[in-house]
Amino acid sequence: MSAAARRWTLAALAAAVVAIVLFPIYWMFVTSVLPSSLVLSRQPPLVPPVDAISFASYVEVFRRRPVFVWLANSAIVVAGSVAMSLVVSTLAGYSLSRFRTPAQRVAGATLLLSKMLPGSLVVIPFFFMYTTIGLIDSLAGLVLANVAVGVPFATWMMKGFFDTLPRELEQAAAIDGCTPMQTLWYVILPLARPGLAACGIYLAIVSWSEFVLARTLVTKPDHWVVTVGLQSFVGEYLVDWPALMAAGVVSLAPMLVLFLLLEPFLVSGLTSGAVKQ
C-alpha cells in the first residue's frame, strides 16, 4: 500500500469511529425533526426521509414548556459565575505560578482536593447555609455555588498557562518601571488571553452542565435552569420524545460551539498544565 493510500485508509477508519461515537447526538437531532408517527415506530428509519423533516417539535416544545425561561436562567447563571470565577482564578493562578511559598502550596492542594468532593455531598451544606440566610430559590445563590464548583480547576488551568510565560517578562517590566500590578495588567494578561479564553469556555461548559445544585437550591419552576427543565420530562407517564430531543438539541448547541472553540487548547494547553508529563 502506498503512503497516500494508507493515509486515506486511516482517515476512513477515523471517520467511521467518529460516526459511531457521534451517533447519539445525530439520533437526538433526527428524533427532534421527525413527526411522532415516524419516531414512535418499532423500526425507525436510521436515515430520515427528507420530505418528512419538520421543525414542528421545536415550535411545540417552546410553546408548551418555558424552555426560553430555562435557557435565559442558565445564561444568567453561566455569565455571572464565569465572570466571578475567571477573576478569582486568574489572580490565584498567577499567584500559584509565580510565588512558591507554603501558603501557595496549601492553597493549591486545597483547591485540587475540593475538586474531588461529590456534588451530592457539597449540596447539603449549601442547602443548609442558603435556607439559613435566605439565598434559596435565587439565581444569585446559584451563581455563587457555581463559583465554588468552577474555581478549583480553573485556577490550576490558569496556573498552567502562566507557567508557560517566561519570568523574564516581569523582570523586563520591572526594569522599565512597572509596578507588579501594572506588569500583571499590561504585560501578563494580554499575553494570557488565549488561556483566559480557554478557561472561560471551560467554566461556561461546566456551569451550563451543572445539575445537582440547580436541582436542589432552586425549587420554583420560574428559576429552573435548562438541565433541571430537561430532567423534569423524565418519569412522565408519556414522554414526548421529539419535544424532549428538540429541547435537548437547543440546550446542547451552544455547548458544541463552545467546545469546538476550546478543543485546540485542550490537547496543547490543558494537558501541559493540569496533567503534566
Next chain:
Amino acid sequence: MAAISHKSAERRLAWALLAPAFVAVALLVAWPIWIVVQMSLRPGRALALDQLMSRPLGLANFERVLADPATWSAFAHSTVYTAGTLAPAFTFGLLVALLFNRVFPARRWLRSLLLLPWAVPGVIVSVTFLWMLDASFGVANSVLRRAGLLSTDLAWFVDADTAMLAVIVPTVWKSFPFFAITILAALQGIPAALYEAARVDGASAWQQFRHVTWPGIRRPAMLAVLLNALWTFREFDIIYASTGGGPAGATETLGILVYREAFASFRFGTAAALGVLMLATAAIVVALAMRGLKEEFR
C-alpha cells in the same frame, strides 16, 4: 536592605493575589466541609446552624450508616459502576488516541468531533440514552432486533438486570474523551527518533508499543485513570437523571444514596456521615496512589 523590602513587597503581592481565592475557598469550600463534618458528628435533626451546633457530639450517625445494608449495597454498586466504566473508557480512549496520533487528512477536524461527548451535559447524555435504549421505540433495540440478537422489548433502564449496564454505557461515552485527550498529548511528546531506533533494531509493532509507547504514556495514563476513578465513584447527574437509583435500588450508588438520605428522607446527619465515609474512601485511594502522584506534580 532594599532587597529585603523588595522581597516583602513581593510577598504582599503574592498574598493579595491569592486573597480572593482564599476567600472563595474558605467561604465556598472549607466552610461547607466544616458544616458537613459537624452534621455527621451531631446526631439528630437540625434545620438551622445554631440548632445544629447545640446538639451533643456523638458517633450515632456513623454507627447507623455502617450498620445499614443499603450502605454496603451502594458501595458495591459504586465499585461495579466505577470499574465497569473505567475499563472500557480507558481501552477505547487508548485505541482512538493511538489512531489519532497517526497522520492522515482531516485529522484536526475529526479529532474535534471525536471529543465532543466530553462537553455534553450529563443530564442531556441521560435523556438521549433513555430514548435510544427505550424498550419499544428505542433505536438500540430496533438495531438489535434487525440483527437477530434480541427477540423481546428489553427495557434496559427499567429491568433490574440490565439497569447497571444501561447507566454505564452513557458514562463510558462521556468519559472516554478525557482518556483520549490525555493519552494523545502524551503520545505527541514521544520523540519520533525512539520509534526509528526501535525499527532499526527490528522491533515488531507490539514490541514498539510495549517498549516505546507504553513507557511514554504510562504516567499520564495512570493519573487519568486515578482522576476518572474519583470522578466516576461520586458520579451523580447521569444516574439520577436516568434511573434515579432504581429500579429497586439496582443503580443506587453512594452519590445517589447520600442525596436520597438528605433530600428524600431529610436525614441530613446520616447523609453527611455517608459523605464523610465516601471522602475517606477517596482519600485512601489517593494515598495509595500518592507515590505515583507525587512524580506527576513535581
